[in-house]
Amino acid sequence: MTEKIQPSLRWGVIGTGWIATEFTRDLLLDRPDARASHSFVAIGSSSTQKGNTFVSTIWASASSSAPRPTVYDDYHSVYNDPNVDIVYIGTPHALHAQSCLDAIAAGKHVLCEKPLTINEKEAQTVIAAAKEKGVFLMEAVWTRFFPLVSSLHSILHVEKRVGGLHRLFCDFGLDMQMSTLSPTSRVKDPALGAGALLDIGIYCLTLARVILDGKAGVEASEPEVMSTMTIVDGIDYSDVVILSYPPSETQPQRTAICTATVLHKSPEDFCRVEGDLGSVTVFGRTAAAPFGFRIKLNESVEEEVLEFERPGMGFHYEADAVALDIAEGRRENAIMPLEETARMMRLMDRVRKANGVKYPQDD
Numbered sequence: 001m002t003e004k005i006q007p008s009l010r011w012g013v014i015g016t017g018w019i020a021t022e023f024t025r026d027l028l029l030d031r032p033d034a035r036a037s038h039s040f041v042a043i044g045s046s047s048t049q050k051g052n053t054f055v056s057t058i059w060a061s062a063s064s065s066a067p068r069p070t071v072y073d074d075y076h077s078v079y080n081d082p083n084v085d086i087v088y089i090g091t092p093h094a095l096h097a098q099s100c101l102d103a104i105a106a107g108k109h110v111l112c113e114k115p116l117t118i119n120e121k122e123a124q125t126v127i128a129a130a131k132e133k134g135v136f137l138m139e140a141v142w143t144r145f146f147p148l149v150s151s152l153h154s155i156l157h158v159e160k161r162v163g164g165l166h167r168l169f170c171d172f173g174l175d176m177q178m179s180t181l182s183p184t185s186r187v188k189d190p191a192l193g194a195g196a197l198l199d200i201g202i203y204c205l206t207l208a209r210v211i212l213d214g215k216a217g218v219e220a221s222e223p224e225v226m227s228t229m230t231i232v233d234g235i236d237y238s239d240v241v242i243l244s245y246p247p248s249e250t251q252p253q254r255t256a257i258c259t260a261t262v263l264h265k266s267p268e269d270f271c272r273v274e275g276d277l278g279s280v281t282v283f284g285r286t287a288a289a290p291f292g293f294r295i296k297l298n299e300s301v302e303e304e305v306l307e308f309e310r311p312g313m314g315f316h317y318e319a320d321a322v323a324l325d326i327a328e329g330r331r332e333n334a335i336m337p338l339e340e341t342a343r344m345m346r347l348m349d350r351v352r353k354a355n356g357v358k359y360p361q362d363d
């Protein structure tokens with residue numbers, strides 16, 4: 001029997017901040033169960049010194065066999081590097097659209113951090129460009145790829161352990177110490193796309209979709225939306241978004257109450273789903289980093305606890321999925337399809353518009 005060749009990707013990374021560091025570290029981990037292999041060939045940074053520090057810090061602890069990437073003091077050199085298969089975009093929100101367009105124009109596949117862009121209009125432009133160029137594009141909503149999320153979906157929608165679902169509560173709160181941050185911080189500056197909804201609220205909306213929508217894909221039903229936002233210095237510090245899904249042939253009416261704030265840390269039990277037969281509580285560091293969930297059936301006093309370990313932070317789940325897609329000639333991913341990204345951007349546009357939160361890109 002011939003051994004199947006594992007897909008491999010050569011990454012170019014732009015931006016050398018927090019997420020780019022964690023993403024790169026994770027993909028360099030030795031993983032016995034890896035479904036794909038990843039190497040880093042180019043890093044683009046605003047400065048060579050920053051880029052070199054990024055590489056020396058990460059590669060100091062990476063496997064010694066991992067080759068070091070070329071460091072560029074700009075992003076365009078990464079897009080134009082012939083050794084790069086795919087560009088990972090880890091810059092602030094407002095830069096995503098242009099970086100995606102530039103990478104796509106250079107013929108590169110793209111994995112771009114969430115949110116793909118500032119609004120749906122920009123997202124549609126980027127999606128159209130990727131389709132026209134025939135390259136792969138995905139918004140890096142990494143949580144969708146966690147085994148925890150697929151297990152939760154299967155327990156709720158295939159096994160139907162808690163029966164028909166009624167309500168979901170999900171909170172993503174972080175104390176970002178806003179008063180101490182520079183006005184140019186990406187989580188404070190509206191020009192960079194700051195605001196709780198686009199940065200962290202998106203995770204609760206994602207869990208609401210994955211959990212309350214049986215299909216969680218393009219065929220999912222459209223909810224009614226109600227919302228309120230607390231706005232400080234032009235950005236939303238705290239949000240409440242209520243999604244009300246109409247009853248379907250297979251499910252009763254369902255309501256999701258999604259909250260996000262940059263002022264307070266949410267509790268470890270950050271999400272609860274209630275159904276006819278019981279409830280499920282999802283716990284973890286945040287809605288971006290769930291560790292497990294507990295199932296409590298009405299008839300039982302015991303809770304069943306499922307915990308999920310992952311090597312590193314868990315960024316390899318999305319990266320392996322991308323590598324498999326590209327190796328098999330797909331130009332989008334079935335778990336995070338482009339229409340789903342557009343739909344999520346549309347939902348966030350509606351919430352912002354209803355509450356008067358506007359970015360320069362909305363004009």
Ligand SMILES: NC(=O)C1=CN([C@@H]2O[C@H](COP(=O)(O)OP(=O)(O)OC[C@H]3O[C@@H](n4cnc5c(N)ncnc54)[C@H](OP(=O)(O)O)[C@@H]3O)[C@@H](O)[C@H]2O)C=CC1
Binds near residue numbers: 045199
């Ligand atoms: N999936 C997840 O769990 C997470 C996702 N994210 C997403 O990742 C993206 C980046 O977030 P994060 O890593 O926290 O941000 P950081 O501020 O830590 O890093 C952003 C990097 O982008 C580059 N950059 C280019 N222009 C600017 C600018 N005007 N201001 C600041 N940085 C700039 C810089 O790299 P350089 O100077 O080298 O060019 C900087 O280091 C966001 O889209 C965010 O939503 C963030 C955290 C977690």
Ligand SMILES: O=C1OC[C@@H](O)[C@H](O)[C@H]1O
Binds near residue numbers: 200288
């Ligand atoms: O995606 C994210 O998840 C973790 C948060 O710390 C960060 O601000 C956000 O961008």
